[in-house]
């Protein structure tokens with residue numbers, strides 16, 4: 001369902017960015033020949049430290065960035081040649097995309113439903129289900145800029161799922177959520193996986209990756225340095241828990257910035 005082949009993404013850096021990063025290189029390789037595939041009914045996690053390249057990889061899959069090299073298909077559609085078909089098949093959630101602050105969750109949900117070509121009664125049924133599940137009804141008519149971080153995150157999640165897509169790509173979905181709300185989100189992701197969808201998430205929270213994901217790809221300095229189920233990763237690294245496994249891989253693969 002998602003097939004990434006040798007994805008490399010290089011960002012060009014401006015003089016200002018070079019100064020800020022204290023580097024002489026005018027580019028940054030954020031993803032370095034990453035290949036992975038994930039299928040329906042699976043919950044796949046990208047685990048990696050800050051700046052590892054998780055968001056870059058997910059943005060390429062979601063058609064928001066073009067790969068410098070490599071190819072990605074989602075449900076058989078090429079992300080560069082057929083981005084419209086890819087967008088119809090996915091829900092994408094990232095911290096960088098904000099809902100418009102002057103509108104309400106209810107308005108945004110309806111707006112995105114219409115963008116996906118849905119009729120009013122289908123949108124309303126989806127809204128009742130998703131707003132009910134995530135506890136959004138109480139603040140559905142408030143302006144986004146009056147909501148707390150967690151309320152905004154819940155609204156963003158519900159809006160991203162309006163069209164009931166086959167593939168769910170969530171970049172740090174529990175970011176800013178308290179444990180009760182975070183649990184409702186991870187439970188929902190499991191439910192969608194059980195319904196046969198493909199869920200791909202990024203996280204740097206070990207316990208979340210451990211509990212939630214069927215398979216984990218560990219991303220360090222733009223590279224996928226290990227992949228497997230939790231027991232497979234522990235065997236590969238000769239460790240007893242994911243945090244130790246991660247540090248083993250980090251010692252071996254982390255490249256300090258020039």
Ligand SMILES: Nc1ncnc2c1ncn2[C@@H]1O[C@H](COP(=O)(O)OP(=O)(O)OP(=O)(O)O)[C@@H](O)[C@H]1O
Pocket residue numbers: 011012013028029030048049050051052053054055056057204
């Ligand atoms: N638009 C950009 N221009 C230049 N460099 C960028 C750009 N976006 C990201 N980078 C750099 O690419 C690298 C990977 O960033 P990315 O956001 O993909 O990491 P991440 O794994 O999502 O990190 P985090 O856990 O902090 O969200 C970092 O060094 C980052 O500074």
Ligand SMILES: [Mg+2]
Pocket residue numbers: 054055056171
């Ligand atoms: Mg990120």
